[in-house]
Amino acid sequence: MRILQSLRIATLGLVLSSGAQAFNETQLNMVIGGENCTSCDLKEADLSGKNLEGLFLSMADLTGADLSAARLSKTCLFGASVSNANLQNAVMVGLEATANTFMPTSFAGWDLRKADMRDGGFKKVDFSNSKLQDVLGDSADFTKAKLVNADFTGASLVGARFKYADASGANLSYTILLTADLKGANLRGADLTKADLRFANLDGADLTGATLDGALLGDARLCNTIMPDGTREYGGCSR
Numbered sequence: 001m002r003i004l005q006s007l008r009i010a011t012l013g014l015v016l017s018s019g020a021q022a023f024n025e026t027q028l029n030m031v032i033g034g035e036n037c038t039s040c041d042l043k044e045a046d047l048s049g050k051n052l053e054g055l056f057l058s059m060a061d062l063t064g065a066d067l068s069a070a071r072l073s074k075t076c077l078f079g080a081s082v083s084n085a086n087l088q089n090a091v092m093v094g095l096e097a098t099a100n101t102f103m104p105t106s107f108a109g110w111d112l113r114k115a116d117m118r119d120g121g122f123k124k125v126d127f128s129n130s131k132l133q134d135v136l137g138d139s140a141d142f143t144k145a146k147l148v149n150a151d152f153t154g155a156s157l158v159g160a161r162f163k164y165a166d167a168s169g170a171n172l173s174y175t176i177l178l179t180a181d182l183k184g185a186n187l188r189g190a191d192l193t194k195a196d197l198r199f200a201n202l203d204g205a206d207l208t209g210a211t212l213d214g215a216l217l218g219d220a221r222l223c224n225t226i227m228p229d230g231t232r233e234y235g236g237c238s239r
Contacts, residue, residue, distance in 0.1 A: 022064070031055065048086075082110070091116045108146075173211075202236075 022043040030037050031047070036056040044064040051071045058078040062085050069089040093116050106126040117137045126146040133151055138158040147167040154174045164184040173193040177200050184204040192207075194214040199221075206226045223237035 031057065085110075087112050087115060089114045092120055093118050 022041075023045040024041040027037050027040040028042060028045050028047075031040065031042065031052065032050055034051075034055070037060065038056060038058045040057060040060040042057075042060055042062050042065055044066075045062070046066045047062075047070050048066045048068045049070060052075050053071045053073045054075060056076040057080055058076050060077070060080045062077075062080055062082045064084045065082070066086045067082075067090055068086045069091070070087075071091045073091060073093045088111055090112065107130055108126045108128045109130060110127075111131045112135060113131050114134045115132070115136070117135055117140050120137070120140045122145050123141055123143045124145060125142075127142075127150045128146050128148040130150045132155060134154045135152065136156050137152075137160050138156055139160060140157070141161045142165050143161050143163045145162070145165045147162075147165055147170050149169040149171075150167070151171040152175050153171050155172075156176045157180055158176055158178045159180060160177070161181045162185045163181055164186075165182075166186045167190055168186050168188040170187070170190045172187075172195050173191045174195065175192075176196045178196050179199045180197070181201045182205050183201050185202075185206070187205055187207045187210050189209045190207070191211045192215045193211050194216075195212075196216045197220050198216050198218045200217075201221045202225045203221055203223045204225065207228050208226050208230055210228045212228060221236040222233040223235075225233045225236075227233050
């Protein structure tokens with residue numbers, strides 16, 4: 001009897017062990033094979049380095065998934081759960097995340113360090129408290145985006161558009177914002193230490209309390225711009 005009970009307990013242990021896998025393996029293999037998979041269970045799945053470009057993964061559960069270095073350009077993640085997912089080095093060239101596309105409108109708190117976001121459309125998207133260090137964001141559109149306390153340290157943002165974006169408290173130190181459009185942006189308390197703002201448009205931007213130590217402002221357009229000390233600069237209005 002004791003032997004039988006032991007066998008039952010051992011069998012139960014095997015069942016519990018096999019059920020410990022968080023994701024659906026069949027669905028994971030579908031996605032890795034390039035198949036669309038809506039409402040997939042991909043919790044904690046390893047998708048690092050995988051090419052997921054253009055796939056429809058709407059309503060998928062990617063909680064805790066490893067998406068580091070994954071290719072996500074034009075991937076549909078509408079309604080997907082991506083909390084605690086690792087997106088370091090993810091490639092998102094041309095990614096659209098506006099309200100008119102099939103992408104989440106919030107990346108708040110995401111780890112997007114070194115992500116390739118060139119030419120991406122992120123209008124009105126929430127990146128609050130996100131890690132965006134060293135991202136490639138040249139020509140990306142962050143118009144009216146919420147970038148509160150986001151960390152862009154060392155990012156390349158040449159020609160990027162931040163018109164009327166809320167970047168209050170953001171860390172933009174050592175960023176390359178050459179020719180960037182920051183018209184009407186809220187940069188209150190932002191750290192722009194050694195940022196390259198040459199030829200940038202800062203019309204109507206609010207830099208109250210911002211740090212500009214070592215920042216390059218040569219040929220930047222400063223028109224009705226609120227400077228860190230609260231004064232307004234009109235010197236560039238003629239340009």
